[in-house]
Amino acid sequence: MQWTKRNEQTVYxxxxxxxxxxxxxxxxxxxxxxxxxxxxxxxVATVVNEANEVLLLWRHRFxxxxxxxxxxAGVVEDGEDIARAAARELEEETGWRPGPLHHLMSxxxxxxxxxxxxxVYWADRGEYVGHPVDDFxxxxxxxxxxxxxxxxxxxxxxxxxxMAAALLLLHHLRLGQDTLP
Numbered sequence: 001m002q003w004t005k006r007n008e009q010t011v012y013x014x015x016x017x018x019x020x021x022x023x024x025x026x027x028x029x030x031x032x033x034x035x036x037x038x039x040x041x042x043x044v045a046t047v048v049n050e051a052n053e054v055l056l057l058w059r060h061r062f063x064x065x066x067x068x069x070x071x072x073a074g075v076v077e078d079g080e081d082i083a084r085a086a087a088r089e090l091e092e093e094t095g096w097r098p099g100p101l102h103h104l105m106s107x108x109x110x111x112x113x114x115x116x117x118x119x120v121y122w123a124d125r126g127e128y129v130g131h132p133v134d135d136f137x138x139x140x141x142x143x144x145x146x147x148x149x150x151x152x153x154x155x156x157x158x159x160x161x162x163m164a165a166a167l168l169l170l171h172h173l174r175l176g177q178d179t180l181p
Contacts, residue, residue: 001027008036016040016075039116043085044073044166047098047126052146052174054167055094055126057138061159068159069144069152071120071166072137086121094141095132098123105169109162120166146171 008022018038025031047055056069072093076085083101091097101121108117132141144152149171158164 003027006031011035035113037114037116039075039114041076041082042073042116042118043076043082043089044071044118044120044162045086045090045098045101045122046071046166046170047090047096047123048146048170048174049125049143051143053143054146054149054170055090055096056142056144057093058140058142059138064159066159067139068157068163069167070138070158070160070163073118076119082119083121086119090126091129091132092134093132093137095128095130096126097129099125099127104166107162107165109160118162120162122170146174 004025006023006025008020010018010020012019017040020036020038022034022036023031024034049055055072057072058067059070060067072086072090074085074089074092076082080088083103087098087101098121101123104120104122106117106119108115110116146167149158149167152158153164153168158167
C-alpha cells in the first residue's frame, strides 16, 4: 500500500529544519493532511581503540530530561562531505581526531514524521588533540568497553535508538558475539 504526496507546503523554516504540511492521497482515494519535519543530514562518529573500548559521551537531553551514553553527532553543513562532518563533530565534542573513518550504517530514526538520515562512522584509531571545543555538549567523555554495550542498552543507558543500533553493531563487528541471553 503506497501513499502518494500530492503537494507540500512549508509552515515554518529555519537553518536547522522545516515543518511542512503535505496533502497525502491514500490508496483508497481519501486525502489527509500530514505534518512532516525536513531535517539536515546528521553525521555521527566514534573511535574504537585496540582494547575494544568505544569513545562515548555522557550527556543530558533536556527535551526528554534524560541522561545517557551517545556518540558524537551533529548536522552536516551545506556542501560538506558527510564523513568530514563526522570527523569534525567527533573532534569538536571529544577532543579526539579520528583516523580513517569507516561507514558503519545510515538510519532513518523517525521516518513516520521526519526525513532525517543519520550517517554513522567509526575509526579504529584516533589522536587526542586537546580539550573539546564543544565541551558543553556532554558532562564527560569516556572510553567504555564494547563488551558492556548490550547491558548498557538493556538498562536504557543508551536511550537514542540510532546510537543503540550503532553501538550494538560495533559490538557485533568487533567482538563477534552476543552477550544477551
